[in-house]
Structures are given as structure tokens and as C-alpha cells.
Amino acid sequence: MDDVARARDAAREALANVEPERLRETLDDRLVDAAVTPGVLSLVTARALDPEVDLEEVVDRAAGVQLIYEGLRLTRWLAHEEPWATAATRESDIDADMDVLAADVLVSRGFSLLAHTGAAAAAVEVVRAFGRDQTEREAEGVDPAEAAALDRNLEVDALELAVVAGTTAVGGDPPAELLEYARELAADCDREFPPPGRALPETTADRIADISDRAVSATDR
Template identity: 80%
Template sequence: MDDVARARRAAREALADVTPERLRVAIDDRLAGATVTPGVLALVTARALDPDVDANGVTDRAAGVQLIYEGLKLTRRLAHEEPWTAAATHEADIDADMEVLVADVLVSRGFSLLAHTDAAGAAVEVVRAFGRDQTIRDRPDTAPAAAAALDRNLEVHALELAVIAGTTAVGGEPPAELLTYARELAADYDGEFPPPRTALPETAADRIADISERAVSATDR
């Protein structure tokens, strides 16, 4: 199973027990079509730092990263579009309410997957940063360019969380350069990521390993 399939499957399985069925189906439909770039990066990072790592042991972390990102991304869209104001029918209004529930469940389940890991603090900070950014974005005096930059922070923070989750999965802490690399990977994407094979270069694992090795060498001097 490749990393894309593994990350998607882990994310969907993490929510397989959600009830009622309509909510579970809505969540599963969203994850089935999601680009799982943050989850894949968590897997790639762990394997780059430890080629012998058990991928199955990292999938919960990858799923946690992915679910938090998906939930916040949906929250961002709902905040911008305010679908309730445009709902022409009662059913459309219910659909909008369902999307809010989906977003809440995605984020909360993502937290639960990371809660007892060394990435828990970073996960909390991603959500806090998202709240701060969206509060500033909604101010009347926020310029369009500044609003777009604040929205884009979610993609940046999601990939930072991914490398933190992957690094801590093998018992390490990400060096500052690795977090910078994660930010560089996210820099060109606005709104959402393309599929992982487009968003993550083939050299990503080698680059992550090289950054980590140089960081370790520097501390050993």
C-alpha cells in the first residue's frame, strides 16, 4: 500500500464509528475525495528519518494531521461563504449545519489521535493560530492581500504539523530547517493542496533526511 492510500485509509478508519449514519457518510465522502498531502508528508518524514520505521505505527499520527487540516479547511470555507445566508430551502440549511458538524468531528478526532503524542502541543497551536488568523481576517480594515495571506497560513501550519508528527514518531524533534522546508512546500498553495504526488517532490524524503543529518552533526560538534 502506498502512502496516499495508507494516509487516506487511516483517516477514514479513524472515523468509522461515528454516528448517526448520515454524519458518518458525509465525513467519509469528504475524506474519500481529499488530497491527503499533510498525512502523506507525516509518513514520508518518519520513513526518511528511520527507513525501518513501521509505517502502520505512524498512520494514526498521519491521520490526526490530516483530520485536523480537513476540519479547519472546511471551517474556513464555511466562515467565508456563510451558506446559511444563501440557503434557499430548509434542506439546504440542514446541509450547511451538517457541514459544521463534519468540521467539528474531523478536528476533534484528529486531536484525539495526537493527544498522547509529542505532536499534541503543535496540534493545539495550529488550531489556536487558525482562530487568531481568521479573527484578524474578518476585521473590516484587513486588506484583501493580507486576508489571503492569513488564509494561506493554514496550509503552512498543516505541513509544519506533519513534519513534527513524523519526526516525533521516531523519537526526535524537528530542527528549525525542517520546519522551514515544510513552509516552503506549502508556500505555493492557496485554498487547498493538490494531490501529494504534485505537492511533494520526489526528493522530499532525501531532503528531509539530509536536513536531519546535518542538524545532528551540528549538535555533535
């Protein structure tokens, strides 16, 4: 199984027991075609740092990262589009309400998967940063360029969380350079990640391993 399928399946499995059925279907519909770059990066990071790692012990972390990102991404869309304000029918109004509930479930289920890991504090900070960014975005006088930059912070924060989740899965903390590399990966993302087949550059694992090796060497001096 490749990392894209592994990350997606883990995220979907984490929501398999959600009720009612309509909510579960709404959640699954969001994940089935989603770009799973954050989840994949968690897996790639863990394997790059420890080639012998059992990825089955990392998939829950990858799913947690992915679900938090998907929930916040949906929240961002809801805040900007306000679909309930333009709902033309009762059915479309219900759909909007279901999306609000779905966003909450995605984030809370993601938190539950990371709660007892070394990525728990980073996950909390991602959500707090998102709230600050969106509050600032709605402030009077914010120009379109600044608003777009604030929106893009979510993708940056999601990839930083991914490398934290992957690194702590193998018993370490990410060096500052690895967090900077995560920010580089997110730099070209305009409020969405690439399609699943292009989730990450082919050189990602090598870069992560190299960064880690240099950080260890510097510590040993």
C-alpha cells in the first residue's frame, strides 16, 4: 500500500463509527478525493528518520494530522462562503448545517488521535493559530493580499504539524531546519494541496533524512 492510500484509509477508518449515517457520509465524501499531503508527510517523515519503523504504528498520527487539517479547511470555507446565508431550499440549508457539524467532528476526532502523542501540543497550537488568523482576517482594513496570506497559514501549519507527528513517532523532536523545510513545502500552496498523485516531491524523504543527520552531527560535536 502506498502512503497516499495508507493515509487516506486511516483517516476514513477513524470516522467509520460516526453516527448518524448522513454525517458519516458527509465526512467520507470529503476524504475520498482529498489531497492527503499532511498525512503523507507524517508517514514520510517517520520512515525517513527510521527506515525500520512500522508504519502501522504511525498511521493514527497521520490520520490525526489529516483530519485536523480537513476540519479547519472546511471551517475556513464555511467562514468565507457562509452557505447558510444563501441557501435556496431547506435541503441546502441542512447541507450547510451538516458541513458545520462535519468540520467540528473532523477536528475533534483528529485531536483524539493525537491527544496522547508528542504532537498533542503542536495540534492545539495549530487550532489556536487558525483562530487568530481568521479573526485577524475579518478585521476592518485587511487588504486582499493580507487576507490571502493569513488563509495560507493553515497549509503551512498543517505541514509543520505533520513533521512533528512523524518525528515524535520515532522518539525525537523536529529540528528547526526540518520545520523550515515543512514551511518551504507549503510555500506554493494557495489554500489547497496538490492532487494525491503529486502530494510531495520525490526528494522529500532524502531531504528530511539529510536534515536530521546534520542536526544529529551538530549535537554530537
